[in-house]
Amino acid sequence: MEKTNNREPVLKIVDLKKSFGDNHVLNGFSLELYKGESLVIMGKSGSGKSVMIKCLMGLLDHDSGLIEIMGQDLSKLTLSQLNELRTQIGFLFQGSALYDSMTVRENLEFPLRKNKEKYKQKEALVIEALESVGLPQVIDLMPDELSGGMKRRVALARAIILKPKIIIYDEPTTGLDPITSKEIIQLMRDIQEKYGASSLIITHDVDCARVIANRMILLIDGVNYAEGSFAELALSTDKNIKAFFK
Numbered sequence: 001m002e003k004t005n006n007r008e009p010v011l012k013i014v015d016l017k018k019s020f021g022d023n024h025v026l027n028g029f030s031l032e033l034y035k036g037e038s039l040v041i042m043g044k045s046g047s048g049k050s051v052m053i054k055c056l057m058g059l060l061d062h063d064s065g066l067i068e069i070m071g072q073d074l075s076k077l078t079l080s081q082l083n084e085l086r087t088q089i090g091f092l093f094q095g096s097a098l099y100d101s102m103t104v105r106e107n108l109e110f111p112l113r114k115n116k117e118k119y120k121q122k123e124a125l126v127i128e129a130l131e132s133v134g135l136p137q138v139i140d141l142m143p144d145e146l147s148g149g150m151k152r153r154v155a156l157a158r159a160i161i162l163k164p165k166i167i168i169y170d171e172p173t174t175g176l177d178p179i180t181s182k183e184i185i186q187l188m189r190d191i192q193e194k195y196g197a198s199s200l201i202i203t204h205d206v207d208c209a210r211v212i213a214n215r216m217i218l219l220i221d222g223v224n225y226a227e228g229s230f231a232e233l234a235l236s237t238d239k240n241i242k243a244f245f246k
């Protein structure tokens, strides 16, 4: 049974630990993501952000700790339950990650292929998702006919096509110029509003964090080094925190 309400997190990580041999990447990382919230995670390169995402998507086994998605303990799910849960999570991969040999339409149909009901409505769903990102006209183009910003929009359309309750953004503005970055950030806000989803955003981009974050966590040495609003963290005098806001 779904236990989501405003006070119960849609996503909960408690004391997550993950090592690769002597490389202790996550040493007790925790987070709670609430309904309708945008939570930004910032951490240096190599601090374990991708490892954390892989653990919470069930793509990598964690050593210890709890991961709960919409009230369901990930470690207790069968593969088919896990796959079902994954359909409720939209994922914007670093660098868009569209399939180059498929048209935009085929890229967007891809997440629908395992759901017979949704697949029947694929035309309407593809058009709706493309309209949400302002690009209905590119439906029959190939990815290499699109600009970087358009590719990111199409990738975002693919991430939301199943109307997910949680959207995970991995470096959503990386590789984009400042104006296109602003457009993508605005789009993320529009989508948050339209779909009422909760967003987990991994980013190095301070401007992105400033605009989008309701709350932030700084990940250092595999733990939550600091948490707070953008304004609270940006005013900190701690040198490790200040380093993020230079």
Ligand SMILES: Nc1ncnc2c1ncn2[C@@H]1O[C@H](COP(=O)(O)OP(=O)(O)OP(=O)(O)O)[C@@H](O)[C@H]1O
Pocket (backbone or CB within 6 Å): 020, 023, 025, 043, 044, 045, 046, 047, 048, 049, 050, 051, 052
């Ligand atoms: N499958 C793996 N096997 C061994 N070590 C790994 C594996 N995946 C990640 N690591 C190690 O875990 C650490 C964290 O890597 P991770 O990719 O999570 O960093 P990140 O914070 O996402 O970095 P970036 O911002 O550059 O993407 C690194 O030291 C990396 O070498």
